[in-house]
Amino acid sequence: MTDRALPPASHDPIDTDAVVIGAGPAGLFQAFQLGLQGLGVHIIDALPHAGGQCAELYGDKPIYDVPGIPVCTGRELVALLLKQLAPIQPQWHLAAQVQGLETLADGRFLLSTTSGAQLRARCVFIAAGVGAFVPRMLKIAGIEAHLGRQLHYHPADVDISAGQQIVVHGGDEDAVAAALRCAEIHTGARVTLLHRRDVFNAAPDMLARLQALRDSGRITVIAAQIIGMEEQNGSLAALQLTDPQGAAQRLALDQLWVYLGISPRLGPISDWGLAMERKQLLVDAATFSTSQPGIYAVGDINHYPGKRRLILCAFHEATLAAFAAAELLSGAKVLLQYTTTSARLHAILGVEHPASE
Amino acid sequence: MTHVVSENCIQCKYTDCVDVCPVDCFREGPNMLVIDPDECIDCAVCIPECPANAIFAEEDVPPDQLAFIKLNAELSLAAGWKSITKRKNALPDADEFNGQPGKIAALQR
Numbered sequence: 001m002t003d004r005a006l007p008p009a010s011h012d013p014i015d016t017d018a019v020v021i022g023a024g025p026a027g028l029f030q031a032f033q034l035g036l037q038g039l040g041v042h043i044i045d046a047l048p049h050a051g052g053q054c055a056e057l058y059g060d061k062p063i064y065d066v067p068g069i070p071v072c073t074g075r076e077l078v079a080l081l082l083k084q085l086a087p088i089q090p091q092w093h094l095a096a097q098v099q100g101l102e103t104l105a106d107g108r109f110l111l112s113t114t115s116g117a118q119l120r121a122r123c124v125f126i127a128a129g130v131g132a133f134v135p136r137m138l139k140i141a142g143i144e145a146h147l148g149r150q151l152h153y154h155p156a157d158v159d160i161s162a163g164q165q166i167v168v169h170g171g172d173e174d175a176v177a178a179a180l181r182c183a184e185i186h187t188g189a190r191v192t193l194l195h196r197r198d199v200f201n202a203a204p205d206m207l208a209r210l211q212a213l214r215d216s217g218r219i220t221v222i223a224a225q226i227i228g229m230e231e232q233n234g235s236l237a238a239l240q241l242t243d244p245q246g247a248a249q250r251l252a253l254d255q256l257w258v259y260l261g262i263s264p265r266l267g268p269i270s271d272w273g274l275a276m277e278r279k280q281l282l283v284d285a286a287t288f289s290t291s292q293p294g295i296y297a298v299g300d301i302n303h304y305p306g307k308r309r310l311i312l313c314a315f316h317e318a319t320l321a322a323f324a325a326a327e328l329l330s331g332a333k334v335l336l337q338y339t340t341t342s343a344r345l346h347a348i349l350g351v352e353h354p355a356s357e
Numbered sequence: 358m359t360h361v362v363s364e365n366c367i368q369c370k371y372t373d374c375v376d377v378c379p380v381d382c383f384r385e386g387p388n389m390l391v392i393d394p395d396e397c398i399d400c401a402v403c404i405p406e407c408p409a410n411a412i413f414a415e416e417d418v419p420p421d422q423l424a425f426i427k428l429n430a431e432l433s434l435a436a437g438w439k440s441i442t443k444r445k446n447a448l449p450d451a452d453e454f455n456g457q458p459g460k461i462a463a464l465q466r
Contacts, residue, residue, distance in 0.1 A: 057379040130398040139395075139434065227436075242436075263380060264398055278416065279399060309400065 013120040016042050016091070018325065019111055020125045021098050021269075024052020026299025026314035027127035028081040033322035034125070035088025036345055037334070042119055044111075046132035047262075048095040051078040053300075054311075056133050056262065067312055077311070087350045093117055097132050101272050101295075109294065123325045126281060126290070126297040127318070131264035138169075138258055143229055143236070150236045151256050157181075158255065162188025165252060167239065169226070170259030171195035176202040178257055180209050183218045191219045192251065197244065198223040224249055269301070277303050287324035288317050294328065296321040359394035360403065361429050363422040365411040366390055367464050368454035371447040374403040374412060378442075384433040385441040387465035388448060393433035409455050435466060 018034045020027045023045035031041045049055060051074070058074035066077060096115035101124065104110055111119045135153035137144070143151060152158055154174065160166060160182070166189050168179040179193040193200075193210075198221055200207060213219040228240035236256065241249040266279060275282040275291035280303035283289060288296045298321050299314035307313075326334045339345045346353040362374075367389045374390065375383045382396035383403075392403075392412075404412045413419070415426055432438050454460065 053379070130400070136396075263396055 013110060013118040014042070014091075015120050016040050017121065017329065018042070018123050018125060019044065019109070019119050019121040020090075020127055021045075021111075022052060022127035022129055022299070022301075023047070023050040023092075023094070024127065024129050024299065025054055025077060025081055025311045026129065026318055027052070027125070028078070028085055029315050030125050030127050030298055030318035030321065031090045032081070032085045032088055033319050034325070035085070035090070036339070036348060037322050037326040038344075038348065039322075039326065039329070041088065041090040042093060042121070043090050044093040044096055044098055044113055044119075046095070046097045046134060050082060050094070051075065052129050052133075053264075054078050063311065065310065065312060087348065093119075097134070097267060099268060101268075103292070107294065122294070122329055124295045125318075125321060125325075126269060126295065126301055127299045127314075128266075128269060129264065129300040131266040131269075133262045134265050134267075135258065136260040136263045138226065138260070140226060140229055142231075146236045146256075150254065151258065153258050154262075155257055158257070160186050160189050160255060162186075163190070164188075164254040165190045165192070166255045166257065167192045167194050167251065167253045168257045168259065169194045170261075171197070171200050172259060172261060173202040173206065174261075175259035176200050176206050176210055178259060179219055180206060180213065182257075183213050184209075187218075192253070193219055193221045194226070194239075194241075194251070195221070195223060196225050222249070222251065280307075283317075286320070288321035289324060294325075296325060359397040359415050359429070360392050360399060360401065361394075361413050361415055361418050361422075361426050362389065362391050363411045363413060363418065363425045364460050365409040365456065366407075367460040368448055368457075369409045369411075369451040371408045371451060372441065372444045373406040373408060375441050376444045377402045377406050381440055381442045383441050384438045386432060386435070386438050389432075389464060390441065391429040391432045391438070394430050395433075409451075432466065437466075 017039035018041045020031050020041060020043045023043050031043050034041045054074035054077055060073050062071050062073055063077060064071050093113055096113040098111055099114055100112045102110050109121050109124050166182050168175055179191055182189055183191045214221060224241035224243040226239050227242050229236060230238040238250050238252045241251055243249060281290050281297040281301055283297050283302045283304050285304040288298055290297050298317040300309045323334055337345055343353045370388060370390060379400060380396050380398055382393045383390050384393055418426060
């Protein structure tokens, strides 16, 4: 024994049967099917909530082709999938992106996330759709050098000191909320809300608060686009703007908070050495295994002859992938059981099993 | 990789595509639309919507239209080219221009 402190427990990898990357409809149903196979599941998603494209792109749009559900919105489908998944009790890693995936000597996989978690899994299911939804970046050459110091994308909160000039960039509810929070909490800061036009998309009460803070001079609104930046001694000193009439303007600042919405990015998946075609992972349509045994891909991210990017196809893919993984891990044939009749499945789902006569 | 609007959009600009785009990646110029390659997620639902058959996956762009890959990227960042997310009326003579060759000469930036 030495008296050196042990590393924090969070540094020890968490052991699990399966990791599902992506909490859209494909990933949620994948986790459910893995649960029916008796496997423990961890789910990782970049967003702070489940749903993926269904929540972000089709939240309020109707879906008419999920078998047995004549119509539901994206959000309603996610709610139903979560309810169905609940008895499986998966472990969640939300607001976290997978950074690395390596194959260990014993054939297991070690995954690391941006939230610092390490997961050691016997099999991995990539249900990452069109990529992780991450903040949309500014397209100004060189500005990324200031990331984390003066430039922040969708910051929850940033330490700021009195007298600092904060520029909040964006026109949606998140941008307005950030400007309000900044002006109301950090009363010493000078807050500018910068958007390409003087129209903001937010709840009426927030717009009223914005107007009040504009009237009292605590928030300045500028309608203009960012076309460049000025640096001084390695710091971001000012933004170069052009207003809707084309006139140039200079805006000095200490902090730039950017809220331009989110968009999907494939991220590091293409660096994992898996066979791909275009942006899709190639899979065997019998097992949905990628080119690496033990790593499966389901939903929009995979490709195989006849592939159609439909939610209902992802459900089929996830089911067969779960059977394939269960057989790979057990080394034995997995027999089919129906959820209508199986005592084992009823126990997993926590539902009553009719007593035998 | 991305999808690309090609020459036959010029002077037509039907805009049926923008209604179906899940990520709002179309940008509008005076007489043409383009796709912002940084936003397109390759879902391909815009292809069948275009009455002028002007949209292709990057890999399927016909040889005589390859210049449009770069042009879409360039114009989506150009000043004055703004995001378009709702369908509007096509240009007045769209049906007459649909399918005419050599429309690149008429492109307004």
